[in-house]
Amino acid sequence: MSNLPKLIGERIRNFRKEKGLSQEELAHKANLHTTYIGQLERGEKNATLESVEKVANALEISLEDLFRSINPHANSHEYTLSQIVTRLQTMSIKDQKMILKFLDLLQDWKDQ
Incomplete structure (x- = not known):
């Protein structure tokens, strides 16, 4: 199994924490379920492209920022x-x- 979901999840968590957001706040801003955000951050779910875009927009970062150095x-x-x-x-x-x-x-x- 690829390590990519875990790497993306770590990046999401780090950006979320940098912005001072809780998982609940990020979920609300991204119009996603809180449980789903937690699963993404732990690398338990393969995010859809749509979800990744929603999370990046909610974090006010570009997709390039999210995937940089991965x-x-x-x-x-x-x-x-x-x-x-x-x-x-x-x-x-x-x-x-x-x-x-x-x-x-x-x-x-x-x-x-």
Whole structure:
């Protein structure tokens, strides 16, 4: 089974959280059922093109934004970078700053 629904779901969840929306609010704005939004975010449902368009419009993003950097090939640079960004987006600003400091320390250590 393809990992694409899970990747799309993660992207939807991250954009939703960035916009400060609950699943219920997104469902209302997209004219979709709340349960369906949850299933999309968890990668349990293959979204229809119509649903994807409704979600993107409700999130006020383009389809290009939603699908950017989605590459199901786990060994690609873009996939790895998108996974890092996806995980960071779900963290608080405080945790993101801590991770950035940690990366700086790792880079300094590597450069020595």
